[in-house]
Amino acid sequence: MGKIRTAIGLMSGTSMDGIDVALVRTDGEASVERGPFLGVPYDPAFRDRLKFSLEGAKSILRRKERPGELAAIERELTLRHASAVTQFLDRCGLDRSAIDVVGFHGQTVLHRPDEALTVQLGDGPLLASETGIPIVYDMRANDMVHGGQGAPLVPAYHAALSGTLRDAKLPVCFVNIGGISNLTYIGADGSIVAYDSGPGNTLIDQWVETHAGIPFDQGGMIASEGKIVAELVDLYLESPFFTAEKRRSLDRNDFLPPSGADAELADGARTLAYVAAASIIKSAGHLPVMPTVYIVCGGGRLNRTIMRDLADLAARQNADVISAEVAGFNGDAMEAEAWGYLAVRSLEGLPLTFPGTTGVKEPVSGGILAGP
Ligand SMILES: Nc1ncnc2c1ncn2[C@@H]1O[C@H](COP(=O)(O)OP(=O)(O)OP(=O)(O)O)[C@@H](O)[C@H]1O
Numbered sequence: 001m002g003k004i005r006t007a008i009g010l011m012s013g014t015s016m017d018g019i020d021v022a023l024v025r026t027d028g029e030a031s032v033e034r035g036p037f038l039g040v041p042y043d044p045a046f047r048d049r050l051k052f053s054l055e056g057a058k059s060i061l062r063r064k065e066r067p068g069e070l071a072a073i074e075r076e077l078t079l080r081h082a083s084a085v086t087q088f089l090d091r092c093g094l095d096r097s098a099i100d101v102v103g104f105h106g107q108t109v110l111h112r113p114d115e116a117l118t119v120q121l122g123d124g125p126l127l128a129s130e131t132g133i134p135i136v137y138d139m140r141a142n143d144m145v146h147g148g149q150g151a152p153l154v155p156a157y158h159a160a161l162s163g164t165l166r167d168a169k170l171p172v173c174f175v176n177i178g179g180i181s182n183l184t185y186i187g188a189d190g191s192i193v194a195y196d197s198g199p200g201n202t203l204i205d206q207w208v209e210t211h212a213g214i215p216f217d218q219g220g221m222i223a224s225e226g227k228i229v230a231e232l233v234d235l236y237l238e239s240p241f242f243t244a245e246k247r248r249s250l251d252r253n254d255f256l257p258p259s260g261a262d263a264e265l266a267d268g269a270r271t272l273a274y275v276a277a278a279s280i281i282k283s284a285g286h287l288p289v290m291p292t293v294y295i296v297c298g299g300g301r302l303n304r305t306i307m308r309d310l311a312d313l314a315a316r317q318n319a320d321v322i323s324a325e326v327a328g329f330n331g332d333a334m335e336a337e338a339w340g341y342l343a344v345r346s347l348e349g350l351p352l353t354f355p356g357t358t359g360v361k362e363p364v365s366g367g368i369l370a371g372p
């Protein structure tokens with residue numbers, strides 16, 4: 001076992017709903033002890049500012065450019081992360097001196113893997129000076145420099161967690177249904193295959209926001225009252241994303257919601273929930289072996305319509321679908337925990353990504369360390 005460090009991970013994902021904060025104690029390898037978790041939601045006004053920043057980011061050609069409002073938004077985002085760390089430490093009764101490192105994801109505002117361009121807002125040095133804790137940030141860039149997709153990065157953590165599974169029966173497949181979905185397959189021999197699997201909640205969120213003025217379809221209630229519009233499903237599932245030879249990581253805007261004329265509110269939500277589930281099963285077709293169990297994390301596991309559809313589709317292949325909680329994990333905390341875990345790997349110079357996870361040429365480490 002290597003040196004055990006206490007790390008906080010900070011994740012602001014593609015759903016742009018808030019900052020997830022989690023604590024892990026780990027050596028960055030097989031030893032993982034999961035600690036407390038806190039979700040700090042964004043207020044609607046800041047969420048709107050983040051969505052606005054996606055538009056501003058479209059003109060970026062070099063990843064450090066911050067046109068227009070982006071510099072101000074980055075600063076505000078970073079200060080909100082500093083305040084989330086303070087809240088977390090207060091709630092846990094911890095002093096900042098108890099934390100060895102913080103893994104800071106920031107907010108992805110542009111992701112174009114074909115151009116080796118990925119942009120995360122988040123000022124590591126500012127967060128270090130505000131919190132007084134060393135920060136590892138910008139963890140996607142080095143992967144892209146070495147020919148990787150820059151995402152997903154959580155698979156190294158999924159692999160560590162698979163070693164802690166009770167009655168571990170490999171192969172197993174972790175599925176994150178966030179704004180975008182991604183999956184990680186751990187083979188019986190411990191091999192890892194991972195990639196983005198398709199649209200998750202962002203299409204549903206945008207649909208119900210536009211047509212009902214609410215941020216998400218709680219519990220999948222709206223969807224549960226609708227019917228699947230088969231033509232719309234086909235439009236999504238026939239995307240070349242699912243059949244391309246090479247697995248490609250996704251930008252939030254690679255899949256867009258339907259127009260209002262395409263469906264009623266409930267039918268649209270129902271259809272997009274089905275698309276989220278079917279995308280996962282369709283993408284799983286690229287795995288070396290079809291999984292027999294899917295462990296689902298991310299906010300989408302709380303959408304019962306997505307989960308029912310996923311369970312039905314998986315059952316046709318004799319596979320089970322269980323939530324992260326049933327497997328003994330916290331499905332809300334997993335990505336934030338992963339960023340803490342990856343920060344420790346970064347300090348140790350261990351690889352964050354592998355040819356099987358991002359398509360990178362060889363396993364590479366990543367991240368930049370900012371001292372307080
Ligand atoms: N109770 C709920 N019922 C239905 N859906 C929910 C519920 N809670 C959260 N969600 C969905 O989950 C989304 C947030 O999921 P999560 O935090 O896993 O995504 P993210 O981390 O932002 O995205 P990504 O993993 O793509 O970076 C919300 O935007 C919403 O659509």
Ligand SMILES: CC(=O)N[C@H]1[C@@H]2OC[C@@H](O2)[C@@H](O)[C@@H]1O[C@H](C)C(=O)O
Nearest residue numbers: 014108111151152153154180182335
């Ligand atoms: C560029 C980017 O931020 N991608 C996210 C996004 O959200 C889900 C999916 O697409 C995943 O590839 C990635 O996040 C997770 C945390 C990852 O890198 O593992």
